[in-house]
Amino acid sequence: MAQIGPFGAILLVVEFVLAITTMSLLCCAYPEQFRKTLWEIGGENGWNSNPRLRIYFYANYEKPPEIPLVWDQRLSESNLAISILSTVICLARMVMIYSSVTPCFSCFWNAMNDVLLSGFWVYSIVAQSSGDFTDPNHPSVRPWYLEKSCDILDMSVADTCVLAKASFVFSVLSLIFFLARSVASVLSLAYWCGSLRILDRGIDMLCARRREGEDRGGIFDISDVQLDEERWRYSVTMEETPFLGMA
Template sequence: MKVKPRERISPCSAVLLAAELGLVLTTMSLLCCAYPERVRRTLWQIGGENGWNSNPRLRVYFYANYEKPPDIPPIWSQRLSESNLAISVLAVVISMVRIVLAFLGSASSFSAVFNAFNDMLLSGFWMYSVAAQSSSDLTDPGHLSLRPWYLEKSCEILHESVVHHCVLAKACFAFSVLSLMLFLARSVYSVLKLAYWCGSRQMLDRGVAVILVHSRLKRGLEASHASPLFSIRSNHYDYDYDDDDDDGGEDVNSCDEHCSRTKNSVFWVWHNNDDESWGPPRGE
Protein backbone atom coordinates (compact mmCIF):
# COMPACT_ATOMS: atom_id res chain seq x y z
CA MET A 1 0.00 0.00 0.00
CA LYS A 2 1.51 3.25 -1.13
CA VAL A 3 1.26 6.25 1.16
CA LYS A 4 0.52 9.50 -0.58
CA PRO A 5 3.35 11.97 0.05
CA ARG A 6 2.47 14.96 2.15
CA GLU A 7 1.96 18.16 0.17
CA ARG A 8 4.34 20.90 1.17
CA ILE A 9 2.97 24.35 1.75
CA SER A 10 4.09 26.94 -0.76
CA PRO A 11 6.10 30.01 0.39
CA CYS A 12 3.29 32.31 -0.77
CA SER A 13 0.72 30.45 1.32
CA ALA A 14 3.03 30.49 4.32
CA VAL A 15 3.47 34.27 4.06
CA LEU A 16 -0.30 34.80 3.76
CA LEU A 17 -1.00 32.61 6.77
CA ALA A 18 1.62 34.45 8.82
CA ALA A 19 0.17 37.83 7.77
CA GLU A 20 -3.33 36.67 8.70
CA LEU A 21 -2.18 35.47 12.11
CA GLY A 22 -0.33 38.73 12.72
CA LEU A 23 -3.40 40.79 11.83
CA VAL A 24 -5.81 38.85 14.04
CA LEU A 25 -3.34 38.84 16.94
CA THR A 26 -2.92 42.61 16.69
CA THR A 27 -6.67 43.10 16.53
CA MET A 28 -7.21 40.88 19.55
CA SER A 29 -4.54 42.77 21.52
CA LEU A 30 -6.18 46.12 20.79
CA LEU A 31 -9.64 44.83 21.72
CA CYS A 32 -8.21 43.40 24.94
CA CYS A 33 -6.93 46.87 25.83
CA ALA A 34 -10.36 48.34 25.06
CA TYR A 35 -12.22 45.66 27.00
CA PRO A 36 -12.41 47.40 30.43
CA GLU A 37 -15.72 49.17 30.97
CA ARG A 38 -14.03 52.46 31.84
CA VAL A 39 -12.82 52.86 28.23
CA ARG A 40 -16.33 52.95 26.73
CA ARG A 41 -17.72 54.98 29.62
CA THR A 42 -14.96 57.57 29.25
CA LEU A 43 -15.63 57.93 25.54
CA TRP A 44 -19.34 58.27 26.27
CA GLN A 45 -18.72 60.97 28.88
CA ILE A 46 -16.39 62.93 26.60
CA GLY A 47 -19.03 63.03 23.87
CA GLY A 48 -21.77 63.93 26.34
CA GLU A 49 -19.84 66.81 27.89
CA ASN A 50 -19.15 68.28 24.44
CA GLY A 51 -22.68 67.77 23.15
CA TRP A 52 -21.69 65.16 20.57
CA ASN A 53 -23.98 62.45 21.93
CA SER A 54 -26.14 61.70 24.98
CA ASN A 55 -24.67 62.52 28.38
CA PRO A 56 -24.46 59.58 30.81
CA ARG A 57 -24.33 61.98 33.78
CA LEU A 58 -27.87 63.14 33.07
CA ARG A 59 -29.24 59.66 33.64
CA VAL A 60 -29.25 60.38 37.37
CA TYR A 61 -32.16 62.80 36.87
CA PHE A 62 -34.35 59.95 35.65
CA TYR A 63 -33.70 58.06 38.87
CA ALA A 64 -34.39 61.20 40.93
CA ASN A 65 -37.79 61.59 39.25
CA TYR A 66 -38.58 57.88 39.60
CA GLU A 67 -38.50 57.45 35.84
CA LYS A 68 -36.93 54.68 33.84
CA PRO A 69 -33.88 55.97 31.98
CA PRO A 70 -33.45 55.11 28.30
CA ASP A 71 -31.48 52.03 27.47
CA ILE A 72 -27.75 52.37 27.15
CA PRO A 73 -26.88 52.73 23.44
CA PRO A 74 -25.14 49.62 22.08
CA ILE A 75 -22.15 51.70 21.03
CA TRP A 76 -21.40 52.53 24.69
CA SER A 77 -22.37 49.21 26.26
CA GLN A 78 -19.99 46.66 27.73
CA ARG A 79 -21.67 43.98 25.65
CA LEU A 80 -20.08 45.47 22.53
CA SER A 81 -16.61 45.15 24.04
CA GLU A 82 -17.30 41.55 25.03
CA SER A 83 -18.58 40.55 21.59
CA ASN A 84 -15.67 42.23 19.82
CA LEU A 85 -13.16 40.42 22.01
CA ALA A 86 -14.92 37.08 21.52
CA ILE A 87 -14.86 37.50 17.73
CA SER A 88 -11.15 38.33 17.76
CA VAL A 89 -10.34 35.30 19.94
CA LEU A 90 -12.31 33.06 17.58
CA ALA A 91 -10.42 34.50 14.61
CA VAL A 92 -7.06 33.79 16.28
CA VAL A 93 -8.04 30.19 17.10
CA ILE A 94 -9.23 29.49 13.55
CA SER A 95 -6.09 31.05 12.07
CA MET A 96 -3.87 28.89 14.26
CA VAL A 97 -5.83 25.75 13.34
CA ARG A 98 -5.53 26.71 9.68
CA ILE A 99 -1.76 26.98 10.02
CA VAL A 100 -1.52 23.60 11.76
CA LEU A 101 -3.61 21.92 9.06
CA ALA A 102 -1.54 23.51 6.31
CA PHE A 103 1.78 22.32 7.74
CA LEU A 104 0.42 18.85 8.50
CA GLY A 105 -0.74 18.49 4.92
CA SER A 106 -4.40 17.72 5.59
CA ALA A 107 -6.68 16.37 2.89
CA SER A 108 -7.63 18.92 0.25
CA SER A 109 -11.32 18.09 0.63
CA PHE A 110 -11.35 18.80 4.37
CA SER A 111 -9.24 21.95 4.00
CA ALA A 112 -11.50 23.35 1.27
CA VAL A 113 -14.68 22.84 3.30
CA PHE A 114 -13.05 24.00 6.56
CA ASN A 115 -11.67 27.21 5.04
CA ALA A 116 -14.86 28.11 3.18
CA PHE A 117 -17.10 27.58 6.20
CA ASN A 118 -14.90 29.45 8.69
CA ASP A 119 -14.11 32.33 6.35
CA MET A 120 -17.80 32.98 5.75
CA LEU A 121 -18.52 32.62 9.46
CA LEU A 122 -15.83 35.12 10.45
CA SER A 123 -16.88 37.50 7.69
CA GLY A 124 -20.36 37.63 9.19
CA PHE A 125 -19.02 38.17 12.70
CA TRP A 126 -16.69 40.98 11.62
CA MET A 127 -19.54 42.61 9.69
CA TYR A 128 -21.51 42.69 12.91
CA SER A 129 -18.51 44.06 14.83
CA VAL A 130 -17.84 46.86 12.36
CA ALA A 131 -21.53 47.79 12.16
CA ALA A 132 -21.83 47.85 15.97
CA GLN A 133 -18.68 49.96 16.42
CA SER A 134 -20.06 52.55 14.00
CA SER A 135 -23.64 52.51 15.31
CA SER A 136 -25.59 55.56 16.43
CA ASP A 137 -26.65 57.09 19.75
CA LEU A 138 -30.21 58.40 19.43
CA THR A 139 -31.29 58.31 23.08
CA ASP A 140 -31.06 62.10 23.49
CA PRO A 141 -33.24 63.95 20.95
CA GLY A 142 -31.28 67.13 21.56
CA HIS A 143 -27.91 65.54 20.83
CA LEU A 144 -28.37 62.93 18.15
CA SER A 145 -25.26 61.07 17.03
CA LEU A 146 -25.40 59.00 13.87
CA ARG A 147 -21.84 57.79 14.31
CA PRO A 148 -19.43 57.78 17.26
CA TRP A 149 -17.73 61.10 17.66
CA TYR A 150 -14.21 59.58 17.69
CA LEU A 151 -14.71 58.38 14.09
CA GLU A 152 -15.56 61.88 12.89
CA LYS A 153 -13.29 64.10 14.99
CA SER A 154 -9.57 64.29 15.60
CA CYS A 155 -8.16 63.14 18.92
CA GLU A 156 -5.89 66.19 19.08
CA ILE A 157 -8.76 68.40 20.25
CA LEU A 158 -9.04 66.42 23.50
CA HIS A 159 -7.16 66.80 26.74
CA GLU A 160 -3.94 64.82 26.98
CA SER A 161 -5.33 62.65 29.77
CA VAL A 162 -8.00 61.12 27.53
CA VAL A 163 -6.31 61.18 24.12
CA HIS A 164 -5.17 57.56 24.43
CA HIS A 165 -8.81 56.41 24.79
CA CYS A 166 -9.71 58.11 21.51
CA VAL A 167 -6.67 56.68 19.72
CA LEU A 168 -7.43 53.21 21.03
CA ALA A 169 -11.03 53.36 19.82
CA LYS A 170 -9.91 54.50 16.37
CA ALA A 171 -7.31 51.72 16.17
CA CYS A 172 -9.84 49.06 17.21
CA PHE A 173 -12.23 50.17 14.50
CA ALA A 174 -9.50 50.37 11.84
CA PHE A 175 -8.17 46.86 12.54
CA SER A 176 -11.70 45.48 12.69
CA VAL A 177 -12.28 46.85 9.19
CA LEU A 178 -9.00 45.31 8.01
CA SER A 179 -10.02 41.95 9.47
CA LEU A 180 -13.39 42.21 7.74
CA MET A 181 -11.72 42.93 4.39
CA LEU A 182 -9.31 40.02 4.89
CA PHE A 183 -11.98 37.44 5.64
CA LEU A 184 -14.30 38.72 2.92
CA ALA A 185 -11.50 38.23 0.41
CA ARG A 186 -10.73 34.83 1.88
CA SER A 187 -14.41 33.86 1.67
CA VAL A 188 -14.56 34.60 -2.04
CA TYR A 189 -11.32 32.70 -2.64
CA SER A 190 -12.33 29.73 -0.48
CA VAL A 191 -15.78 29.40 -2.08
CA LEU A 192 -14.30 29.53 -5.59
CA LYS A 193 -11.64 27.00 -4.62
CA LEU A 194 -14.27 24.68 -3.14
CA ALA A 195 -16.40 25.01 -6.27
CA TYR A 196 -13.38 24.19 -8.44
CA TRP A 197 -12.54 21.18 -6.28
CA CYS A 198 -16.10 19.85 -6.53
CA GLY A 199 -16.20 20.45 -10.28
CA SER A 200 -12.88 18.72 -10.90
CA ARG A 201 -14.26 15.57 -9.26
CA GLN A 202 -17.68 15.81 -10.94
CA MET A 203 -19.36 15.69 -7.54
CA LEU A 204 -22.48 17.45 -8.78
CA ASP A 205 -22.92 15.04 -11.69
CA ARG A 206 -22.40 12.07 -9.41
CA GLY A 207 -24.87 13.39 -6.87
CA VAL A 208 -27.55 13.97 -9.53
CA ALA A 209 -26.92 10.51 -10.97
CA VAL A 210 -27.30 8.87 -7.56
CA ILE A 211 -30.57 10.74 -6.91
CA LEU A 212 -32.00 9.78 -10.29
CA VAL A 213 -30.96 6.15 -9.91
CA HIS A 214 -32.52 5.99 -6.45
CA SER A 215 -35.74 7.55 -7.72
CA ARG A 216 -36.05 5.19 -10.67
CA LEU A 217 -35.10 2.21 -8.54
CA LYS A 218 -37.90 3.05 -6.14
CA ARG A 219 -40.39 3.35 -8.98
CA GLY A 220 -39.17 0.09 -10.44
CA LEU A 221 -39.67 -1.72 -7.17
CA GLU A 222 -43.22 -0.41 -6.97
CA ALA A 223 -44.04 -1.73 -10.43
CA SER A 224 -45.02 -5.29 -9.46
CA HIS A 225 -46.07 -6.22 -13.01
CA ALA A 226 -42.62 -5.60 -14.43
CA SER A 227 -40.63 -8.74 -15.36
CA PRO A 228 -37.74 -8.74 -15.00
CA LEU A 229 -37.76 -5.76 -12.69
CA PHE A 230 -34.72 -3.93 -14.05
CA SER A 231 -31.21 -4.53 -15.29
CA ILE A 232 -27.94 -2.68 -15.51
CA ARG A 233 -26.33 -2.12 -18.89
CA SER A 234 -23.00 -0.79 -19.99
CA ASN A 235 -21.25 -0.35 -23.29
CA HIS A 236 -20.34 -4.08 -23.43
CA TYR A 237 -22.34 -6.06 -20.85
CA ASP A 238 -25.83 -6.57 -19.48
CA TYR A 239 -26.28 -7.26 -15.76
CA ASP A 240 -29.50 -8.83 -14.53
CA TYR A 241 -30.77 -7.60 -11.21
CA ASP A 242 -32.96 -10.63 -10.69
CA ASP A 243 -31.89 -14.08 -9.57
CA ASP A 244 -32.82 -15.78 -12.85
CA ASP A 245 -30.34 -16.21 -15.66
CA ASP A 246 -32.96 -16.49 -18.41
CA ASP A 247 -31.53 -13.72 -20.58
CA GLY A 248 -27.91 -14.80 -20.24
CA GLY A 249 -26.73 -11.67 -18.48
CA GLU A 250 -24.03 -11.68 -15.84
CA ASP A 251 -24.94 -11.64 -12.19
CA VAL A 252 -25.33 -8.20 -10.63
CA ASN A 253 -22.79 -9.07 -7.96
CA SER A 254 -20.07 -8.75 -10.60
CA CYS A 255 -21.16 -5.21 -11.42
CA ASP A 256 -19.07 -3.47 -8.77
CA GLU A 257 -15.78 -4.10 -10.51
CA HIS A 258 -17.17 -3.25 -13.92
CA CYS A 259 -18.97 -0.13 -12.65
CA SER A 260 -15.78 1.18 -11.09
CA ARG A 261 -13.97 0.45 -14.36
CA THR A 262 -16.48 1.93 -16.79
CA LYS A 263 -17.55 4.85 -14.50
CA ASN A 264 -20.10 6.93 -16.41
CA SER A 265 -20.68 4.28 -19.12
CA VAL A 266 -22.98 2.28 -16.82
CA PHE A 267 -26.70 3.02 -16.86
CA TRP A 268 -29.89 1.47 -15.57
CA VAL A 269 -32.72 0.01 -17.67
CA TRP A 270 -36.19 -0.91 -16.41
CA HIS A 271 -38.25 -3.41 -18.39
CA ASN A 272 -41.95 -2.75 -18.32
CA ASN A 273 -43.70 -4.96 -20.84
CA ASP A 274 -42.28 -3.87 -24.19
CA ASP A 275 -41.05 -0.46 -23.03
CA GLU A 276 -37.68 0.35 -21.58
CA SER A 277 -37.10 3.23 -19.18
CA TRP A 278 -33.51 4.44 -19.34
CA GLY A 279 -31.74 5.92 -16.33
CA PRO A 280 -28.67 8.10 -15.83
CA PRO A 281 -26.17 8.95 -17.06
CA ARG A 282 -27.36 10.32 -20.40
CA GLY A 283 -25.46 11.44 -23.42
CA GLU A 284 -23.69 8.08 -23.93
Protein backbone atom coordinates in the same frame (compact mmCIF):
# COMPACT_ATOMS: atom_id res chain seq x y z
CA MET B 1 3.42 18.23 6.68
CA ALA B 2 1.44 19.60 3.74
CA GLN B 3 3.24 21.84 1.27
CA ILE B 4 1.76 25.29 0.65
CA GLY B 5 2.85 27.78 -1.95
CA PRO B 6 4.54 31.12 -1.23
CA PHE B 7 1.25 32.99 -1.63
CA GLY B 8 -0.51 30.66 0.82
CA ALA B 9 2.29 31.08 3.35
CA ILE B 10 2.17 34.87 3.05
CA LEU B 11 -1.59 34.83 3.41
CA LEU B 12 -1.36 32.73 6.55
CA VAL B 13 1.25 35.03 8.08
CA VAL B 14 -0.87 38.09 7.31
CA GLU B 15 -3.91 36.44 8.88
CA PHE B 16 -1.97 35.52 12.01
CA VAL B 17 -0.48 39.00 12.47
CA LEU B 18 -3.84 40.66 11.82
CA ALA B 19 -5.67 38.34 14.24
CA ILE B 20 -3.12 38.79 17.04
CA THR B 21 -2.96 42.58 16.63
CA THR B 22 -6.75 42.98 16.53
CA MET B 23 -7.22 40.74 19.54
CA SER B 24 -4.57 42.66 21.50
CA LEU B 25 -6.22 46.02 20.76
CA LEU B 26 -9.67 44.75 21.67
CA CYS B 27 -8.29 43.24 24.88
CA CYS B 28 -7.02 46.70 25.83
CA ALA B 29 -10.43 48.16 24.99
CA TYR B 30 -12.33 45.48 26.92
CA PRO B 31 -12.60 47.07 30.43
CA GLU B 32 -15.99 48.65 31.09
CA GLN B 33 -14.41 51.98 31.97
CA PHE B 34 -13.06 52.30 28.41
CA ARG B 35 -16.41 52.80 26.67
CA LYS B 36 -17.76 54.75 29.62
CA THR B 37 -14.88 57.22 29.26
CA LEU B 38 -15.56 57.63 25.53
CA TRP B 39 -19.24 58.20 26.29
CA GLU B 40 -18.45 60.81 28.95
CA ILE B 41 -16.00 62.67 26.68
CA GLY B 42 -18.64 62.97 23.97
CA GLY B 43 -21.32 63.95 26.48
CA GLU B 44 -19.25 66.73 28.06
CA ASN B 45 -18.52 68.21 24.62
CA GLY B 46 -22.09 67.88 23.36
CA TRP B 47 -21.23 65.29 20.73
CA ASN B 48 -23.66 62.68 22.06
CA SER B 49 -25.83 61.99 25.11
CA ASN B 50 -24.27 62.60 28.51
CA PRO B 51 -24.23 59.53 30.78
CA ARG B 52 -23.97 61.71 33.87
CA LEU B 53 -27.41 63.19 33.19
CA ARG B 54 -28.97 59.78 33.62
CA ILE B 55 -28.87 60.36 37.36
CA TYR B 56 -31.83 62.74 37.03
CA PHE B 57 -33.99 59.92 35.74
CA TYR B 58 -33.22 57.89 38.85
CA ALA B 59 -33.82 60.93 41.08
CA ASN B 60 -37.29 61.39 39.56
CA TYR B 61 -38.07 57.66 39.70
CA GLU B 62 -38.11 57.43 35.93
CA LYS B 63 -36.65 54.75 33.74
CA PRO B 64 -33.62 56.13 31.85
CA PRO B 65 -33.18 55.45 28.14
CA GLU B 66 -31.39 52.27 27.21
CA ILE B 67 -27.65 52.52 26.91
CA PRO B 68 -26.75 52.91 23.21
CA LEU B 69 -25.07 49.82 21.81
CA VAL B 70 -21.96 51.78 20.87
CA TRP B 71 -21.35 52.57 24.56
CA ASP B 72 -22.56 49.25 25.96
CA GLN B 73 -20.14 46.81 27.56
CA ARG B 74 -21.75 44.01 25.56
CA LEU B 75 -20.16 45.48 22.44
CA SER B 76 -16.69 45.17 23.96
CA GLU B 77 -17.44 41.58 24.94
CA SER B 78 -18.70 40.61 21.48
CA ASN B 79 -15.76 42.31 19.73
CA LEU B 80 -13.26 40.50 21.91
CA ALA B 81 -15.05 37.18 21.38
CA ILE B 82 -14.95 37.63 17.60
CA SER B 83 -11.24 38.47 17.66
CA ILE B 84 -10.49 35.43 19.83
CA LEU B 85 -12.47 33.22 17.45
CA SER B 86 -10.49 34.62 14.50
CA THR B 87 -7.23 33.82 16.26
CA VAL B 88 -8.33 30.29 17.16
CA ILE B 89 -9.40 29.56 13.58
CA CYS B 90 -6.08 30.89 12.30
CA LEU B 91 -4.23 28.53 14.63
CA ALA B 92 -6.50 25.69 13.49
CA ARG B 93 -5.51 26.40 9.89
CA MET B 94 -1.86 26.02 10.85
CA VAL B 95 -2.57 22.71 12.58
CA MET B 96 -4.46 21.45 9.52
CA ILE B 97 -1.54 22.34 7.27
CA TYR B 98 0.83 20.47 9.59
CA SER B 99 -1.56 17.48 9.73
CA SER B 100 -1.80 17.23 5.94
CA VAL B 101 -5.60 17.03 5.72
CA THR B 102 -7.27 16.32 2.40
CA PRO B 103 -7.71 19.30 0.04
CA CYS B 104 -11.49 18.78 -0.09
CA PHE B 105 -11.93 19.02 3.68
CA SER B 106 -9.54 21.95 3.83
CA CYS B 107 -11.57 23.83 1.20
CA PHE B 108 -14.81 23.16 3.07
CA TRP B 109 -13.27 24.22 6.40
CA ASN B 110 -11.84 27.42 4.97
CA ALA B 111 -15.04 28.41 3.17
CA MET B 112 -17.25 27.75 6.20
CA ASN B 113 -15.06 29.66 8.64
CA ASP B 114 -14.27 32.56 6.31
CA VAL B 115 -17.97 33.18 5.61
CA LEU B 116 -18.76 32.85 9.33
CA LEU B 117 -16.03 35.30 10.36
CA SER B 118 -17.06 37.73 7.63
CA GLY B 119 -20.57 37.81 9.09
CA PHE B 120 -19.27 38.35 12.61
CA TRP B 121 -16.99 41.20 11.55
CA VAL B 122 -19.83 42.84 9.62
CA TYR B 123 -21.85 42.87 12.83
CA SER B 124 -18.87 44.23 14.76
CA ILE B 125 -18.27 47.09 12.31
CA VAL B 126 -21.96 48.02 12.18
CA ALA B 127 -22.18 48.02 15.98
CA GLN B 128 -18.97 50.00 16.45
CA SER B 129 -20.14 52.67 14.01
CA SER B 130 -23.73 52.86 15.28
CA GLY B 131 -25.20 56.11 16.58
CA ASP B 132 -26.47 57.52 19.85
CA PHE B 133 -29.98 59.02 19.61
CA THR B 134 -31.05 58.81 23.25
CA ASP B 135 -30.68 62.59 23.67
CA PRO B 136 -32.78 64.51 21.08
CA ASN B 137 -30.72 67.65 21.70
CA HIS B 138 -27.41 65.92 21.00
CA PRO B 139 -27.95 63.16 18.41
CA SER B 140 -24.94 61.30 17.12
CA VAL B 141 -25.07 59.40 13.84
CA ARG B 142 -21.63 57.90 14.42
CA PRO B 143 -19.28 57.80 17.41
CA TRP B 144 -17.43 61.07 17.82
CA TYR B 145 -14.00 59.44 17.76
CA LEU B 146 -14.59 58.32 14.16
CA GLU B 147 -15.29 61.86 13.02
CA LYS B 148 -12.96 63.99 15.12
CA SER B 149 -9.23 64.12 15.67
CA CYS B 150 -7.77 62.96 18.96
CA ASP B 151 -5.50 66.04 18.96
CA ILE B 152 -8.34 68.26 20.20
CA LEU B 153 -8.53 66.31 23.47
CA ASP B 154 -6.48 66.61 26.63
CA MET B 155 -3.48 64.33 26.90
CA SER B 156 -5.17 62.49 29.76
CA VAL B 157 -7.89 61.09 27.47
CA ALA B 158 -6.18 61.25 24.07
CA ASP B 159 -4.84 57.71 24.48
CA THR B 160 -8.38 56.41 24.88
CA CYS B 161 -9.39 58.07 21.61
CA VAL B 162 -6.37 56.65 19.78
CA LEU B 163 -7.09 53.15 21.04
CA ALA B 164 -10.72 53.43 19.93
CA LYS B 165 -9.66 54.52 16.45
CA ALA B 166 -7.05 51.76 16.18
CA SER B 167 -9.54 49.09 17.30
CA PHE B 168 -12.02 50.21 14.67
CA VAL B 169 -9.40 50.37 11.90
CA PHE B 170 -8.13 46.86 12.57
CA SER B 171 -11.69 45.57 12.79
CA VAL B 172 -12.31 46.99 9.30
CA LEU B 173 -9.08 45.40 8.04
CA SER B 174 -10.21 42.07 9.47
CA LEU B 175 -13.55 42.39 7.70
CA ILE B 176 -11.88 43.18 4.37
CA PHE B 177 -9.44 40.30 4.78
CA PHE B 178 -12.06 37.67 5.59
CA LEU B 179 -14.46 38.92 2.92
CA ALA B 180 -11.71 38.49 0.33
CA ARG B 181 -10.78 35.09 1.76
CA SER B 182 -14.40 33.96 1.78
CA VAL B 183 -14.77 34.69 -1.94
CA ALA B 184 -11.58 32.78 -2.73
CA SER B 185 -12.55 29.90 -0.40
CA VAL B 186 -16.04 29.53 -1.86
CA LEU B 187 -14.63 29.46 -5.40
CA SER B 188 -12.06 26.86 -4.34
CA LEU B 189 -14.78 24.77 -2.69
CA ALA B 190 -16.91 24.98 -5.84
CA TYR B 191 -13.98 23.71 -7.88
CA TRP B 192 -13.44 20.72 -5.62
CA CYS B 193 -17.16 19.93 -5.52
CA GLY B 194 -17.13 19.85 -9.30
CA SER B 195 -14.13 17.53 -9.25
CA LEU B 196 -15.82 15.17 -6.82
CA ARG B 197 -18.96 15.05 -8.92
CA ILE B 198 -16.95 13.90 -11.89
CA LEU B 199 -15.37 11.22 -9.72
CA ASP B 200 -18.78 10.06 -8.50
CA ARG B 201 -19.98 9.73 -12.08
CA GLY B 202 -17.00 7.58 -12.94
CA ILE B 203 -17.58 5.30 -9.96
CA ASP B 204 -21.29 4.95 -10.78
CA MET B 205 -20.44 4.07 -14.37
CA LEU B 206 -17.93 1.40 -13.30
CA CYS B 207 -20.50 -0.17 -10.97
CA ALA B 208 -23.15 -0.16 -13.69
CA ARG B 209 -20.85 -1.77 -16.23
CA ARG B 210 -19.91 -4.45 -13.73
CA ARG B 211 -23.57 -5.25 -13.09
CA GLU B 212 -24.14 -5.53 -16.84
CA GLY B 213 -21.28 -8.00 -17.14
CA GLU B 214 -22.55 -10.11 -14.25
CA ASP B 215 -26.11 -10.17 -15.67
CA ARG B 216 -24.76 -11.47 -19.00
CA GLY B 217 -22.63 -14.06 -17.22
CA GLY B 218 -19.48 -12.52 -18.64
CA ILE B 219 -16.32 -11.24 -17.07
CA PHE B 220 -16.01 -7.54 -16.29
CA ASP B 221 -13.00 -6.03 -18.02
CA ILE B 222 -11.92 -2.60 -16.82
CA SER B 223 -10.32 -1.94 -20.22
CA ASP B 224 -13.77 -1.96 -21.86
CA VAL B 225 -14.73 1.16 -19.97
CA GLN B 226 -13.96 4.40 -21.75
CA LEU B 227 -13.70 7.21 -19.18
CA ASP B 228 -14.98 10.09 -21.28
CA GLU B 229 -17.97 12.35 -21.01
CA GLU B 230 -19.86 10.87 -23.94
CA ARG B 231 -19.73 7.37 -22.44
CA TRP B 232 -21.03 8.71 -19.12
CA ARG B 233 -23.98 10.31 -20.83
CA TYR B 234 -25.03 7.58 -23.22
CA SER B 235 -23.62 4.17 -22.26
CA VAL B 236 -25.42 3.88 -18.89
CA THR B 237 -29.21 4.05 -18.59
CA MET B 238 -31.05 6.18 -16.01
CA GLU B 239 -32.51 3.09 -14.34
CA GLU B 240 -29.10 1.60 -13.70
CA THR B 241 -27.46 4.79 -12.34
CA PRO B 242 -30.19 7.14 -11.03
CA PHE B 243 -27.62 9.52 -9.54
CA LEU B 244 -26.56 10.57 -13.03
CA GLY B 245 -29.89 12.27 -13.54
CA MET B 246 -29.40 14.27 -10.33
CA ALA B 247 -25.88 15.47 -11.15
